[in-house]
Amino acid sequence: MSLGIRSFAALEWPLDDTPRDTRAALREAGLKAPRRSSRFSQLALLGASALAVRPEPDCGVYLGTALGSSADTVTMLEAVQRGEAPMPFPFINVSGSLAGFGIAQSLGLLGPNLTISRRDFPVEVALETALKDHGRPPQALVGAVEEGVWPLAAQRRRLRVPPEAALGECSHWFLLDDTLTEGPRLEWVAYFAHPEKARAALAGLRMAGAVRLVLASEAARDAAAGWREAVPGAVEWALPARPHCPTAVAGNLTDYLADEAAEPWLVQVNQAAGGGVYLTVLSA
Structure with missing residues (x-):
């Protein structure tokens, strides 16, 4: 879907x-x-x-x-x-x-x-x-x-x-x-109560080509090694300096869509301090 x-x-x-x-x-x-x-x-x-x-x-x-x-x-x-x-x-x-x-x-x-x-x-x-x-x-x-x-x-x-x-x-x-057949797509958005289940789901995704990995929260960056392991070979994106804004993660998605040299896939990991994780996957 x-x-x-x-x-x-x-x-x-x-x-x-x-x-x-x-x-x-x-x-x-x-x-x-x-x-x-x-x-x-x-x-x-x-x-x-x-x-x-x-x-x-x-x-x-x-x-x-x-x-x-x-x-x-x-x-x-x-x-x-x-x-x-x-x-x-x-x-x-x-x-x-x-x-x-x-x-x-x-x-x-x-x-x-x-x-x-x-x-x-x-x-x-x-x-x-x-x-x-x-x-x-x-x-x-x-x-x-x-x-x-x-x-x-x-x-x-x-x-x-x-x-x-x-x-x-x-x-x-x-x-x-829903009628588009070409161009960028929102492929998948899913919540996981436990990071290990999110990593297992990521490891099971089939994404042909390079992947941009965005660790969108401090908790995700603290657990970077596990997320890198879940998406082998992914290009970890250096987050741009942004002023504090509670919905700034949306800017990571628009940055990807605006980048003509973007990787074929984007995986954004937004992990809460309590452990819950949302994964967002886009394709170019």
């Missing part, structure tokens, strides 16, 4: 003390931000609209995020903590599913619409869900979106990263298509 990748888009940047004007960026792209929409929704629409190919009207939307509409959530909770009633629009925008609705409304999409918000593996779960809905409808628009929250010092404390850590925003999108 696999799906062709008809198009992809990658937006990511480091954050500084002044947020980028996402409304202005949407205007430059010929789009209008939905009234009273959150920054999270605007980032999602920016990325989805950057695809080189416009999705078909029956395309489904699968948006993965670790933190969702964080800024409005923080605004609302801080108001409650002060004993104030939440303001209406920040309260409404706490729902991350509004971002998927905004994409569907702006791009004229009528297919299923799902937001997957979870701290661990949101990118992989969104891709896996699209694969499981294989061909219903033929196209699936899968995204990974995270927004910044200012002031950045407070956000670093929430994320439990060092005070000097660089933070980032991202909006990565993949247009998957």
Whole structure:
């Protein structure tokens, strides 16, 4: 079970003390931000609209995020903590599913619409869900979106990263298509509760040609020897320097798709500190 990748888009940047004007960026792209929409929704629409190919009207939307509409959530909770009633629009925008609705409304999409918000593996779960809905409808628009929250010092404390850590925003999108017979493909996405079972599954895969091995998490890199053994001869990819972003693993996939000299196969290993592992396999 696999799906062709008809198009992809990658937006990511480091954050500084002044947020980028996402409304202005949407205007430059010929789009209008939905009234009273959150920054999270605007980032999602920016990325989805950057695809080189416009999705078909029956395309489904699968948006993965670790933190969702964080800024409005923080605004609302801080108001409650002060004993104030939440303001209406920040309260409404706490729902991350509004971002998927905004994409569907702006791009004229009528297919299923799902937001997957979870701290661990949101990118992989969104891709896996699209694969499981294989061909219903033929196209699936899968995204990974995270927004910044200012002031950045407070956000670093929430994320439990060092005070000097660089933070980032991202909006990565993949247009998957069941009708494609040539070109890059999302071949396989699978979760394993135990790393040894994931390594055994990898060892059983048949991949003709060179393989790019991406150890996407610190836990995976700590266990690098075992992953190298599971994919003999793989080219271990040196991860580029990226600002901290909970869904940055999606950028490894878009980097691979954008690389004209890429190996025929990519295997990405995202291992949690507790041992659970998601494997993502792409072919060029």
